[in-house]
Amino acid sequence: QKEVEQNSGPLSVPEGAIASLNCTYSDRGSQSFFWYRQYSGKSPELIMFIYSNGDKEDGRFTAQLNKASQYVSLLIRDSQPSDSATYLCAVRAGNNRKLIWGLGTSLAVNP
Amino acid sequence: ETGVTQTPRHLVMGMTNKKSLKCEQHLGHNAMYWYKQSAKKPLELMFVYSLEERVENNSVPSRFSPECPNSSHLFLHLHTLQPEDSALYLCASSQANSFSGNTIYFGEGSWLTVV
Numbered sequence: 597q598k599e600v601e602q603n604s605g606p607l608s609v610p611e612g613a614i615a616s617l618n619c620t621y622s623d624r625g626s627q628s629f630f631w632y633r634q635y636s637g638k639s640p641e642l643i644m645f646i647y648s649n650g651d652k653e654d655g656r657f658t659a660q661l662n663k664a665s666q667y668v669s670l671l672i673r674d675s676q677p678s679d680s681a682t683y684l685c686a687v688r689a690g691n692n693r694k695l696i697w698g699l700g701t702s703l704a705v706n707p
Numbered sequence: 708e709t710g711v712t713q714t715p716r717h718l719v720m721g722m723t724n725k726k727s728l729k730c731e732q733h734l735g736h737n738a739m740y741w742y743k744q745s746a747k748k749p750l751e752l753m754f755v756y757s758l759e760e761r762v763e764n765n766s767v768p769s770r771f772s773p774e775c776p777n778s779s780h781l782f783l784h785l786h787t788l789q790p791e792d793s794a795l796y797l798c799a800s801s802q803a804n805s806f807s808g809n810t811i812y813f814g815e816g817s818w819l820t821v822v
Contacts, residue, residue: 600749608812628809628812638815638816639709639795639797639815639816640750640797640813641709641813641814642810642811642812645810684750686750688809694752694763695752695811697749697750697807698749698751699747699748699749
């Protein structure tokens with residue numbers, strides 16, 4: 597079983613819809629969770645991080661964490677073509693532990 | 708502008724060449740990283756420096772040699788590379804032991820092609 601698993605996609609949504617990206621992880625001791633966006637040919641950029649169970653909102657983005665079920669998701673409301681990118685999930689067991697990365701989910705937002 | 712600057716952005720080198728990748732961070736962080744990103748693989752952590760000391764070396768071949776002269780600068784020296792080393796090399800930095808859990812910030816990457 598992969599340590600951090602994401603559906604590779606591509607996930608295709610129409611402009612204005614909600615895009616839902618999911619990530620599951622195997623280490624029950626994981627404490628911090630990160631979502632990065634990577635445009636083709638560019639480096640990953642941080643979207644948001646979450647530590648506590650529940651939802652965390654930042655603009656059009658909402659991260660949802662469920663430690664009991666070992667998943668973290670990212671919702672993108674009012675999706676725009678500029679949101680088309682690969683979204684990477686990363687998980688850390690503690691403050692000084694290595695980040696474990698998923699392979700990423702490719703998102704395509706169609707005008 | 709991410710606050711982490713990498714040069715060169717693109718590099719083509721022969722298998723017998725020696726070259727170096729350079730990274731500079733302007734975020735006041737005290738930890739710096741080298742990652743390798745290849746197609747169809749998760750990001751691979753290569754080296755970590757915290758407070759200028761190497762704290763992690765993930766079984767990286769000796770043809771890759773890191774150097775961290777101070778908390779703002781990081782180099783990756785390359786020597787006798789193989790074609791399979793062609794990849795995107797990402798430098799990153801973070802504030803170790805921060806509340807944000809060591810959130811890392813990436814530079815724009817150096818695309819390396821070994822011919």
